Amino acid sequence: MKLTIEGKVYVAREDDINTDLIIPARYLNTSDPKELAKHAMEDLDPKRHQIPFLNRDGSCDYKILITGKNFGCGSSREHAVWALAAAGIEAVIAPSPVPFARIFYRNCINEGGVLPLECDESGKLGDYLKTGESISIDMSEERPVLTRANEAKMLLRPFTGIAREIMDAGGLTAYNKRKLTSLLQ
Amino acid sequence: MTGQTITEKILARHAGKDRVSPGDTIESTVDTIMMHDVTSKVAIDIVNNDFNGRVADDLEIVVTPDHYVPNKDIKSAKLYQQLKRFVDKQIAEGANIRAYMVEGGDYGVCHVMLPEKGHVIPGKVIVGGDSHTCTYGAWGAFSTGIGSTEAGNVLATGKLWFRVPESMKVEVTGEFPGNVMAKDLFLRFVGDVGVDGAWYKAIELCGEAVKNMSMDERSTFCNMAIEAGAKSGIVAPDIVTAGHLINLDCVLKRSDEQRHKLLRGKFCSTNWDWVRSDADAQYYETRKYDVSGLEPLVACPDLPSNVKPASELGDIKIDQAYIGGCTGGKMEDFEAAAQILYGKRTARGVRLLIVPSTADIQRKMVRQGLYDTFMDAGAVFSAPTCGACLGGYMGILAPGEVAISSTNRNFRGRMGDPESFVYLASPKTVAASAIAGCITGAKK
Numbered sequence: 001m002k003l004t005i006e007g008k009v010y011v012a013r014e015d016d017i018n019t020d021l022i023i024p025a026r027y028l029n030t031s032d033p034k035e036l037a038k039h040a041m042e043d044l045d046p047k048r049h050q051i052p053f054l055n056r057d058g059s060c061d062y063k064i065l066i067t068g069k070n071f072g073c074g075s076s077r078e079h080a081v082w083a084l085a086a087a088g089i090e091a092v093i094a095p096s097p098v099p100f101a102r103i104f105y106r107n108c109i110n111e112g113g114v115l116p117l118e119c120d121e122s123g124k125l126g127d128y129l130k131t132g133e134s135i136s137i138d139m140s141e142e143r144p145v146l147t148r149a150n151e152a153k154m155l156l157r158p159f160t161g162i163a164r165e166i167m168d169a170g171g172l173t174a175y176n177k178r179k180l181t182s183l184l185q
Numbered sequence: 186m187t188g189q190t191i192t193e194k195i196l197a198r199h200a201g202k203d204r205v206s207p208g209d210t211i212e213s214t215v216d217t218i219m220m221h222d223v224t225s226k227v228a229i230d231i232v233n234n235d236f237n238g239r240v241a242d243d244l245e246i247v248v249t250p251d252h253y254v255p256n257k258d259i260k261s262a263k264l265y266q267q268l269k270r271f272v273d274k275q276i277a278e279g280a281n282i283r284a285y286m287v288e289g290g291d292y293g294v295c296h297v298m299l300p301e302k303g304h305v306i307p308g309k310v311i312v313g314g315d316s317h318t319c320t321y322g323a324w325g326a327f328s329t330g331i332g333s334t335e336a337g338n339v340l341a342t343g344k345l346w347f348r349v350p351e352s353m354k355v356e357v358t359g360e361f362p363g364n365v366m367a368k369d370l371f372l373r374f375v376g377d378v379g380v381d382g383a384w385y386k387a388i389e390l391c392g393e394a395v396k397n398m399s400m401d402e403r404s405t406f407c408n409m410a411i412e413a414g415a416k417s418g419i420v421a422p423d424i425v426t427a428g429h430l431i432n433l434d435c436v437l438k439r440s441d442e443q444r445h446k447l448l449r450g451k452f453c454s455t456n457w458d459w460v461r462s463d464a465d466a467q468y469y470e471t472r473k474y475d476v477s478g479l480e481p482l483v484a485c486p487d488l489p490s491n492v493k494p495a496s497e498l499g500d501i502k503i504d505q506a507y508i509g510g511c512t513g514g515k516m517e518d519f520e521a522a523a524q525i526l527y528g529k530r531t532a533r534g535v536r537l538l539i540v541p542s543t544a545d546i547q548r549k550m551v552r553q554g555l556y557d558t559f560m561d562a563g564a565v566f567s568a569p570t571c572g573a574c575l576g577g578y579m580g581i582l583a584p585g586e587v588a589i590s591s592t593n594r595n596f597r598g599r600m601g602d603p604e605s606f607v608y609l610a611s612p613k614t615v616a617a618s619a620i621a622g623c624i625t626g627a628k629k
């Protein structure tokens with residue numbers, strides 16, 4: 001797991017952004033992350049999101065996604081995580097106490113590509129940050145630290161336990177393989 | 186020490202512990218894994234590339250391609266082809282795998298196929314690469330949806346980590362009015378609590394009214410548990426469950442030995458008394474409903490929790506009525522719709538799509554004359570498939586079009602163009618609306 005994430009944020013303040021919005025089912029006939037990334041967040045309502053997530057050529061300028069509560073609800077499709085990761089997203093930050101839908105959260109951890117982080121409800125990162133701003137997240141302590149250019153730091157909720165162990169290993173497959181190897185030794 | 190819920194008991198047994206508490210992280214043995222065409226590619230790649238192509242010995246693998254079958258395009262055909270190769274290889278290597286492929290015609294939508302073929306029984310832990318895997322809780326199993334990476338790791342190790350969920354009790358009393366189904370009960374519930382109202386919880390459906398709910402109806406409710414953010418839905422097994430399973434043994438013509446192997450694995454004793462919650466079990470929340478007072482309900486776009494009574498919607502014209510999917514394409518769903526459509530015609534300008542969930546249901550519909558009822562009403566029949574429920578094919582909506590559907594999700598773009606609209610309702614409400622041409626509940 002990367003200990004520092006730096007880059008531009010995309011702010012989608014809506015609550016309950018579901019996996020059909022993250023990657024519509026019409027693209028699920030492939031599991032190729034590069035193909036999926038071209039359609040990441042494609043069905044977000046353009047009336048509510050004036051700045052599109054993807055550029056016209058299908059590329060994405062953002063590394064961190066700031067969202068409302070219950071992000072990733074709906075389908076179990078891991079394609080949502082693959083699409084975001086291949087688009088360049090390294091972390092998603094959603095507010096406590098209901099940050100992520102559970103299968104999406106598990107997919108982030110088990111797949112290992114997108115770090116799901118939780119901020120305090122009162123933090124309202126969506127008020128504080130604007131799409132296109134650069135921030136950095138330091139993961140070296142139990143509580144991740146978010147820094148906005150030249151401003152005070154902000155602590156995110158602790159990222160610990162089995163979720164951290166699996167992310168540190170690089171995902172569930174690597175975690176299980178390591179466990180199997182240590183059993184054999 | 187306080188008592189335990191059915192969910193805690195099942196998870197404790199599978200984690201090799203006397204008891205577990207909500208919040209504990211456990212490693213659980215998995216009895217059965219379901220795989221379908223959309224989410225299995227990466228799981229298969231993990232088994233082949235990271236675990237030498239070997240699957241766990243004790244794991245039961247049930248393969249039910251359904252989302253884009255019969256294959257809708259070349260990319261889907263490739264997904265199916267890869268799944269079929271995996272099945273053939275694992276069968277040759279003696280894995281405990283059962284595949285219901287399109288070849289031979291005995292196939293269908295995963296969450297209806299697994300119970301139909303007897304793979305779901307009380308006390309099991311079942312996972313699957315599909316969020317509606319929570320359906321199997323209707324039979325008293327702990328079941329939940331997982332991702333593809335998890336599926337690959339379950340295939341290889343037969344185990345998975347879980348956070349033990351708090352349980353949320355939904356206690357129902359009264360008698361269902363004639364125009365109300367389990368779908369309406371769930372819509373009432375999710376309308377009250379919201380799409381995150383049961384976040385991470387196990388929803389336990391219980392109470393007097395459950396005794397009169399068939400397995401199809403219980404499965405409608407558990408199927409939609411995920412729409413409230415739940416980890417699982419569950420109903421303690423009772424005489425209805427037992428009757429259903431005994432009947433299945435006859436239908437499937439199982440020998441005692443087969444039945445023992447399939448139905449009563451090492452975690453599943455024939456004595457189901459252990460799979461019920463203790464009287465002093467702890468619940469995060471209890472919600473009570475008197476179903477006698479329910480009326481036909483509709484979830485309006487774009488969330489399943491955006492629920493209103495059909496009677497209060499006003500004149501919403503529909504272009505399409507869809508009956509199908511794992512939520513609303515079971516035998517009883519079609520029987521309920523046929524009762525309303527018998528001898529009637531759909532309104533001018535309305536497409537009625539009938540999508541049976543399994544080949545067996547399709548056959549029964551032909552035998553029992555439901556096929557004629559629907560065709561006479563002006564419906565179009567499809568082969569079993571998940572179809573348009575998730576915007577795959579077989580009834581995709583154009584911009585501005587409105588559908589009423591017996592399926593489970595109405596997110597933006599769910600059944601087609603992002604500017605189309607999906608209303609969710611019971612099969613009865615869908616049938617009544619197809620006749621009226623606008624959204625309306627069935628008469629009592």
